[in-house]
Amino acid sequence: MNSQPLLEVRNLSRHFGAVKALENCSMAVHPGEVVALAGDNGAGKTTMIKALSGVYAPTSGDILIEGNPVKFSSPQEARALGVETIYQDLALADNLTIGANIFLGREPMKKVFGFLPMLDRKRMANAAAETMAKLDFHVKRLDAPVSNFSGGQRQAVAIGRAVYWNAKILIMDEPTAALGVPEQRKVISLIKSLKAQGRGVVFISHNLQDIFAVADRIVVLRRGIVAGERMIADTTHDEVVRLMIGG
Ligand SMILES: Nc1ncnc2c1ncn2[C@@H]1O[C@H](COP(=O)(O)OP(=O)(O)O)[C@@H](O)[C@H]1O
Ligand SMILES: [Mg+2]
Numbered sequence: 001m002n003s004q005p006l007l008e009v010r011n012l013s014r015h016f017g018a019v020k021a022l023e024n025c026s027m028a029v030h031p032g033e034v035v036a037l038a039g040d041n042g043a044g045k046t047t048m049i050k051a052l053s054g055v056y057a058p059t060s061g062d063i064l065i066e067g068n069p070v071k072f073s074s075p076q077e078a079r080a081l082g083v084e085t086i087y088q089d090l091a092l093a094d095n096l097t098i099g100a101n102i103f104l105g106r107e108p109m110k111k112v113f114g115f116l117p118m119l120d121r122k123r124m125a126n127a128a129a130e131t132m133a134k135l136d137f138h139v140k141r142l143d144a145p146v147s148n149f150s151g152g153q154r155q156a157v158a159i160g161r162a163v164y165w166n167a168k169i170l171i172m173d174e175p176t177a178a179l180g181v182p183e184q185r186k187v188i189s190l191i192k193s194l195k196a197q198g199r200g201v202v203f204i205s206h207n208l209q210d211i212f213a214v215a216d217r218i219v220v221l222r223r224g225i226v227a228g229e230r231m232i233a234d235t236t237h238d239e240v241v242r243l244m245i246g247g
Contacts, residue, residue: 003030004067006200007052007083007169012061014047021047023224024061029169029200034191036211036232037204039221040244045204048221049171052202053085054078065169082168086175090158094147098139099124101146102131102161131160135190152183159190163197170194172203176210188214208237220244 005028014022022044029035039045050056052063054072062069065081072078075085092101100107103124110120128142137156139149146157155175162170175191176184184207191214194201205211211218212232220227220243228243 005030005064006066007202008062008064008067009048009052010062010064012048012051012063013059014044014051014056015059020224022051022058022221025221025224025226027219027226027229029202031198031200032195033217034195034201034203034215036215036218037202037221038206038208038211038218038240038244039227042223043221043244044224045221046173049085049173049202049204052078052171053083079165079167082166083171084162084165084167084169085171086155086158086162086173088173088177090154092146092154092157095145097124097128097143098132098146098157098160099126099128099142101157102127102164104161106165127164128160131164132156134163135160135193137186137190150183151179152186155179155183155187156190159194163194163199167199169200169202172201174204174206176205176207184210208240211240212237222246 007029009025009027012022012025013020025048027035037045037048047056051058054075054077064070070081093104108120108123109117112118125142132139135156139153146154176187179187188210191201191203215232217229217231218240219229220240222244227246
């Protein structure tokens with residue numbers, strides 16, 4: 001691939017005492033590319049996304065965004081540079097609307113009578129409508145608390161929040177794991193629309209079917225090292241499983 005990667009990891013290691021959770025791992029994500037991160041339990045997947053999202057500082061190695069080396073000392077710093085991570089628990093406020101969740105912690109204010117600051121609910125509602133339309137995701141009641149929504153719809157809200165704040169790179173931890181089959185399909189199509197918008201996506205999954213449905217490339221971790229990397233078009237389920245378990 002000849003475009004400059006949106007995100008690049010070079011020889012990244014992260015140790016916890018004697019445990020080498022990641023050792024000399026390299027990977028890259030290009031614009032409009034979906035990269036699956038796979039591996040057995042304990043392979044280092046969560047450690048990798050925590051390093052990418054500013055939760056863990058690397059022991060050694062580099063992270064580059066659009067060619068520039070970065071050092072995140074918090075998830076806020078990663079987010080400010082366009083890296084949004086969507087964890088399995090989604091971190092939504094259940095009692096609030098989609099709009100309020102999009103703006104959680106960054107609420108827009110307006111002035112009434114020229115001075116009195118008030119929450120700009122209209123702006124939040126408009127942002128919710130526009131963002132969900134951009135993702136081609138339709139819920140009947142945009143003004144309902146998100147606790148009323150299904151797992152797939154909640155995943156869409158979390159993705160919508162990242163899109164609204166213009167994330168260039170979305171990192172998703174098992175985005176389809178807790179969902180039924182129809183909703184898994186919807187989340188897969190959401191990931192495809194992120195790709196069509198030129199964003200980069202890293203997603204962790206145990207589900208090879210999902211990986212083969214949406215990923216362009218797969219990076220397989222095994223006991224802290226990159227056991228292999230393949231273009232999805234050039235590999236098979238069997239080969240991926242062999243890379244995961246070794247031998
Ligand atoms: N905070 C931590 N302290 C000590 N060891 C850890 C910590 N986080 C992960 N590990 C170890 O690092 C290895 C990789 O873990 P992890 O990244 O969670 O793997 P995965 O997400 O692929 O299951 C495991 O051996 C795990 O026990
Ligand atoms: Mg994990």
